[in-house]
Amino acid sequence: MTSETSPLIGIPTYKRKRPLFIAALVVAGLLLVLQIKFSDTHKYPPPPKIPAHIPFIGGPTWQVNNNDTVVATHGAVASDLERCSDLGVSILQKGGSAADAAVTTCLCIGALDTMFSSGIGGGAFITSKLAGTDTDAISIDAREMAPAAASRDMFQGREIASKYGGLAVAIPGELRGLYTLYKEHGSGNLTWPELITPVADIVRHGWKVSKHLALAFEIQEPAIRFYRKDWQFAFNSNGKLKQAGDWISRPALADTLDAVARNGSDAIFYDPNGRIAQSLAAKTRETSGILTAEDFSFYRAVVEPAVAFKGFSSRNLTVYTANGSSSGVALLAGLALADGFDEVNGTDFEAVPTQRLVESMKWLASVRTHLGDVGVFNTNATARQEHCERYSQFLTTQWIGRTREKIRDDRTLPSWKDYEPAYQANDPHGTSSLSVVDSWNNAVTITTTVNLLFGSVVHDPVTGIILNNEMDDFSIPTTQNAFDLRPSVYNYIEPLKRPLSSSAQTIVYDPATGRVDLVIGAAGGSRIPTAILQALIRIYHYDMNITDTIAFPRLHHQLIPEVLYVEDPLNTEMVKQMQLRGHTVEDVTHMTAMNGIRIKHGKLYAQSDYWRKLGIAAGY
Ligand SMILES: *[C@@H]1O[C@H](CO)[C@@H](O)[C@H](O)[C@H]1NC(C)=O
Ligand SMILES: *[C@@H]1O[C@H](CO)[C@@H](O)[C@H](O)[C@H]1NC(C)=O
Ligand SMILES: *[C@@H]1O[C@H](CO)[C@@H](O)[C@H](O)[C@H]1NC(C)=O
Ligand SMILES: *[C@@H]1O[C@H](CO)[C@@H](O)[C@H](O)[C@H]1NC(C)=O
Ligand SMILES: *[C@@H]1O[C@H](CO)[C@@H](O)[C@H](O)[C@H]1NC(C)=O
Ligand SMILES: *[C@@H]1O[C@H](CO)[C@@H](O)[C@H](O)[C@H]1NC(C)=O
Ligand SMILES: *[C@@H]1O[C@H](CO)[C@@H](O)[C@H](O)[C@H]1NC(C)=O
Ligand SMILES: *[C@@H]1O[C@H](CO)[C@@H](O)[C@H](O)[C@H]1NC(C)=O
Secondary structure, eight states, rough: OOOGSSSTTGGGGOOOOOOOOHHHHHHHHHHHHHHHHHHTTTGGGOSSSSTTOOOOOOOOOOOOOOOEEEEEESSSEEEEEEHHHHHHHHHHHTTTOHHHHHHHHHHHOOOTTTTTOTTTTTTEEEEOSSSSSOOOOEEEEEOOOOOOOOOTTTTTTOOGGGGSSSGGOOOOOOHHHHHHHHHHHSSSSOOHHHHHHHHHHHHHOEOOOOOOHHHHHHHHHHHEEETTTGGGGGGGGOOOOTTOEEEEHHHHHHHHHHHHHTTSSSSHHHHHSSHHHHHHHHHHHTTTOOOOOOHHHOOEEEEEOHHHHHHHTTTTEEEEOOOOSSSSHHHHHHHHHHHHHOOOOTOOOOOOOHEEEEHHHHHHHHHHHTOOOOOOOOOHHHHHHHHHHHHHGGGSHHHHHHHHHHHSOOOOSSSSSGGOOSSSSSOOOOOOOEEETTTOOOEEEEEEEEESSSTEEEETTTTTTEEOOOOGGGTTTTOOOSSSSBOOOOGBBBBBBOOOOOOOOOEEETTTTTTEEEEEEEEEEHHHHHHHHHHHHHHHTTTOOOHHHHOOOOOOSSSSSOOEESSSSSOOHHHHHHHHHTTOOOESOOOOEEEEEETTTTTTEEEOOOHOOOOOOEEO
């Protein structure tokens, strides 16, 4: 069948049984007219039947099997795919550091069954802490950047173009981020090719499609069929999309990875005259994009000190999280609020501690609305200064003290306006997270994404790369919403600027012992920072272990809409207590997937979110 290659065929009017040549003439004429008149609307695939950002299988539980937690003594990797966690551990066993293993694991999850969440066509945030007492963690911002030809109003009147097709594509940052991590914190024991080749080999040989990938294909089927000629690898010879258990391989991607390995760095990917950038730019242009090969030469990963909160909990811990265009500052503002109530020592879902946690989430969400990238090439000193002040105000004792006084144990504030949001926040999706600890106590955690399922759904068959739709994470000036909040001016599109991300992967370090205590990250768009906030409170205020912390249902409040989202299965007493405090409560099935490693009494407890995303950790 060829009907899926053209979105126009199948419109009922054309289906009359008439003499063939007349029908053909009519069709041809109408096609011409429609193409001229509606050319723009017809460049985009139909939307999926279910939202394109929740391919979670299963869900949280109160009944936890302890055998789900990997207990290791040397090193561990917690990612979304068992095979990639194993591959990361094999790098550790060869003398690699956490950074080395994180590079391999990250390339692996982006290439195999979670290729819909991430990959080298996307971007990442990395938090990395070297072992030892005297080094602070670093944050690497490898978020995508808007093409040089991008402009504030480029999606006006065609918001669909920020989701599907070439215009949605921003300059990929993933590979530069991973290469930067390798250079900054690699052990030196393994070469760049040794980190990449194991992934290329699997991708070339192929593997069996998981339930998860099959579901992602099914959800995005209309869009994948729209771009069908570029997605040959995802189809069986009978024209059906691959299903669970079918064999799949990506030889073009394997060739690209091998070329990057042979090159010895990321230079080959970002070379504007190289085959990779040229091919990606051409494919983007063919799908009505503006990304050029030259844009690749502008890409910069930003290495900064991680955002830090010192003095967390009665243990006086240091919490490091992502800097740059992430939501790290919002997470730490929320954490500082939640932590400041006299050592809560509550239990999970007890009324007052839960109320304090939810109120901290609402403030966290408000802080997010003040964030946005200033642009790595922005030389306006006033703008840079203003940006710096806007970020740092939330981590001051004045802001935290003044804000905490507004939090009531017996009721939520009547209106979202009481929480002082600046603008409407963006609402990112997708993502995958991974955490690694090695035998020296080096720790790395990465949040990586192509945004929505399979990003822009533009796949370049020459390089095998699926391109992101990160442009959708910018705020679009004309967007309407039910509240009288404007889209954030801080997050408007500018050439070579990064869209605001919700990444907030975290490393908790104990200065008293000089050791890392916890490494944790989450996937799930705007729900990432609240999920991590809740995990930190569960572990350090309620003394829960990493197994229960990740398995149990989570809460989420993002201020707007004014709804407390509660994962199934519900704790009905908690729901009642929150309703008594004025919260509108809604239950949802799945929200975020979380992967982390806790270090306790010299052992590593590695936990992937098996319950929601079938993740399995590994260790040795
Ligand atoms: C986690 O804590 C629960 C509740 O205290 C306990 O039943 C379980 O054995 C613990 N799991 C692990 C892996 O330590
Ligand atoms: C864990 O134990 C349960 C039964 O308690 C079993 O069904 C499951 O297969 C086990 N998982 C693993 C990974 O061994
Ligand atoms: C790997 O490198 C570290 C230093 O980064 C060194 O201490 C260690 O001995 C090396 N391990 C192996 C197996 O070569
Ligand atoms: C890697 O790629 C860059 C950019 O194309 C090129 O200049 C360099 O010579 C290549 N290095 C190797 C070892 O192939
Ligand atoms: C983020 O990094 C910048 C350097 O680019 C640094 O000045 C700043 O202190 C960091 N932000 C925070 C909140 O630590
Ligand atoms: C908390 O830890 C910091 C180091 O991060 C140290 O300077 C300070 O003295 C500690 N405070 C207490 C009360 O232990
Ligand atoms: C809470 O528990 C911690 C240790 O778990 C303890 O140090 C602290 O004193 C307790 N605080 C209160 C108020 O009970
Ligand atoms: C620099 O940034 C400030 C603050 O955002 C802005 O008011 C000013 O117009 C900018 N200057 C230039 C030359 O663009």
